[in-house]
Amino acid sequence: MRILAIETSCDETAIALTEAEGGLNSPRFKILKSAVASQIKIHRPFGGVVPSLAKREHQKNLPLIFKKVISEKDISSLDLIAVTVGPGLEPALWQGISFAKEISKAYGKPLLGVNHLEGHIYSNWINPSVGLPKFPAISLIVSGGHTILSFMKDIKTWKILGSTRDDAVGEAFDKVARMLKLPYPGGPEIERAAKKGKNIIDFPSPMLHSSDFDFSFSGLKTAVLYYLRDNKKINKNDICASFQSAAFEVLIKKTLRAAKTYKAKSVLLSGGVASSLALRAFFKKEVKKNDLNFFAPGLKLNTDNAAMISAAAYINFLRKKKKPLKADGNMEI
Numbered sequence: 001m002r003i004l005a006i007e008t009s010c011d012e013t014a015i016a017l018t019e020a021e022g023g024l025n026s027p028r029f030k031i032l033k034s035a036v037a038s039q040i041k042i043h044r045p046f047g048g049v050v051p052s053l054a055k056r057e058h059q060k061n062l063p064l065i066f067k068k069v070i071s072e073k074d075i076s077s078l079d080l081i082a083v084t085v086g087p088g089l090e091p092a093l094w095q096g097i098s099f100a101k102e103i104s105k106a107y108g109k110p111l112l113g114v115n116h117l118e119g120h121i122y123s124n125w126i127n128p129s130v131g132l133p134k135f136p137a138i139s140l141i142v143s144g145g146h147t148i149l150s151f152m153k154d155i156k157t158w159k160i161l162g163s164t165r166d167d168a169v170g171e172a173f174d175k176v177a178r179m180l181k182l183p184y185p186g187g188p189e190i191e192r193a194a195k196k197g198k199n200i201i202d203f204p205s206p207m208l209h210s211s212d213f214d215f216s217f218s219g220l221k222t223a224v225l226y227y228l229r230d231n232k233k234i235n236k237n238d239i240c241a242s243f244q245s246a247a248f249e250v251l252i253k254k255t256l257r258a259a260k261t262y263k264a265k266s267v268l269l270s271g272g273v274a275s276s277l278a279l280r281a282f283f284k285k286e287v288k289k290n291d292l293n294f295f296a297p298g299l300k301l302n303t304d305n306a307a308m309i310s311a312a313a314y315i316n317f318l319r320k321k322k323k324p325l326k327a328d329g330n331m332e333i
């Protein structure tokens with residue numbers, strides 16, 4: 001079936017057209033068209049996303065990219081329209097929902113609401129380079145808004161094992177980058193600087209030894225702040241390398257412990273922070289060492305995009321699951 005998906009939960013306006021087929025055991029996706037209008041430059045001077053600006057930009061960009069990406073012929077072949085309904089910034093979500101409702105009405109096509117986090121998880125099923133994930137699996141979502149570790153019994157059944165008690169890991173990257181006067185978004189900047197630095201500063205990996213599967217990144221962020229306060233001569237690259245390594249350490253430790261506890265066969269990594277080549281390489285090495293299969297979506301599918309929303313829409317369509325077509329900023333997975 002052909003799915004047109006719309007994503008506006010944060011600062012990316014994204015539209016994709018995807019061909020989906022297969023059942024729940026082996027869903028397959030082909031991205032026919034995909035466009036993302038990034039608002040990074042607009043939010044950069046503020047060091048983070050400004051909801052009112054995000055809303056304004058989505059409103060401006062949606063009709064433009066829709067026109068650019070989707071032809072009349074594409075519309076006539078559509079089976080379903082999908083739109084992110086949460087979690088995210090509500091004013092931003094509403095722009096996508098209103099636009100999706102308009103085109104659904106204008107062209108007489110059904111409309112399905114999608115959970116953004118399910119989009120991140122199911123991005124692992126789009127063009128997988130190493131076959132489909134085997135179950136049971138452990139999924140780790142690492143983004144600007146979430147750090148969620150969950151157990152997946154099969155493609156449609158999961159339970160959350162743990163999440164962050166304060167900052168999401170991507171948020172910590174963005175905040176530490178701001179302390180170091182690096183531009184927003186901080187993740188790619190820190191990754192770049194870390195490559196030139198050495199992991200020689202002993203920052204704590206918070207909750208590394210706690211027996212639960214929760215995370216906490218605000219202590220690590222504060223440790224960087226104190227280090228900057230207490231040291232006159234600093235090497236930004238070493239700070240980035242040491243911070244990044246402390247953050248990655250706790251992510252892998254908890255993921256592997258969850259995999260062992262739940263006898264998982266696969267580990268799935270997704271979300272914006274999963275576009276870090278350093279994190280992917282580290283996870284791949286550690287996961288394989290433990291005889292598990294490792295999955296991470298293709299590079300462009302980690303940061304927010306609409307192809308992942310079409311993948312989640314298809315799985316929900318197969319499951320006959322519907323979400324209310326209204327913005328829910330705090331929607332849970």
Ligand code: KG4
Pocket residue numbers: 010142143144145146169170171173174185186187188191271272273274275276277302303304
């Ligand atoms: O999934 P995403 O695009 O948006 C949310 O749903 O939050 O994730 C954005 C987050 C930002 O915090 C950004 O700094 C982080 O992903 N990020 C990275 C890298 N690229 C993006 N973090 C670490 N290393 C990267 N290379």
Ligand code: ZN
Pocket residue numbers: 116120143144271272303304
């Ligand atoms: Zn996201």
